[in-house]
Amino acid sequence: MSTRKIVTIVEEIVTEGGRPVEPAARVAVVAAIIANPWDGQGFVEDLNPGIEATASDVGALLASRVVEALGAPVEAFGKAAIVGLDGEIEHGSALIHTLKFGDHFRKAASATTLLPAVEKRGPAGVVFDIPLKHITDATIRSHHQSIEVRLADAPHPGEIVIALAAAAQGRPQQRLAPLSTEQ
């Protein structure tokens, strides 16, 4: 895996809707900007060798960093793969839609559910939203949320941005009735 840059973003929401959020709501994102393993190879039928060479390593790198950046127990999580313009969205999906990638984060966060994801192709500086859901029960409505990310100079055409997001809580002023009350 050839990593050009690692970016960490932490958002702290101190007030929302004009009211204090105590403690401040924290959401962390860590993104690795890596060379697309299939760049310049034309249509590659079998993506497995590239997945084997990359997915676990990038998953391990990001999982430990995003848990550390959050600095609190993870309650909601999500992931992203943003492919540069020369690649296929399938390349990004290949790296994040495998247990080899996600299990590192699930283990670090004591999570059991699948990671919600965004996959997208775009130029450097493209804006993307990472969806997050609860780490053990994806139906917990209070924890449905997303975080917007933009990296000024990534991905280049031959790169992929792989990111993980972690939240220490649900939405800052969550007050919707639980799903179960609607049945």
Place this chain on the structure above:
Amino acid sequence: MTERSAATAGIRKIVHYQEEILLENGTAPAVPAVRATVAAVVSNPWVGTGPDTDLSPATERLAPQLAHVLTDRLLESLGGAEQVEAFGKAAIVGTAGEIEHAGALIHTPYFGNLVREFLEGSSIICFADDRAEAGQALVVPMWHKTHAATRSHYQTITTRVSDGPRADEIVVVVAASTGPRPHPRIGDRATDPTVTSAILEGASA
């Protein structure tokens, strides 16, 4: 203490961005650097006031709190003031405010002197400012914190808050780097030849 400061300073949100360059043009930097910005979104205390309004009372109240909150986070993530080699600052005022309001929060001793003190610098702090809609990216310049003319440390970092500033808010930013650009190799004032238009004309004649 810090959280209390954030709330009392009228901060809605704090966004911390940090980047570490492992490869540039395919090669690891000889001196790796971490660059970071911390941006706070605050209510603009002067919205609705005229251009004859004295900005100093609110500046003296708010700017020191912002300096504390922003530099606390920078120092925590970069490993202390001794790690910081370059710095910069910035503000983006929402569309209901004046650029002067942005300047009031970053260009007085109540902010700049404290940021310089906390980051243990002595240079003037270089800056960028803008009036913009929420989500506007701003490129923040940085230079060396004690020797501003050190060319290897001229660098920038992009800051952005996805949902700020609202029209009646101001985004206030401190930026820092722990080292130079990834591959600095454009000389320095100490090694520059003398260059004037007359010399260049003579060389091409």
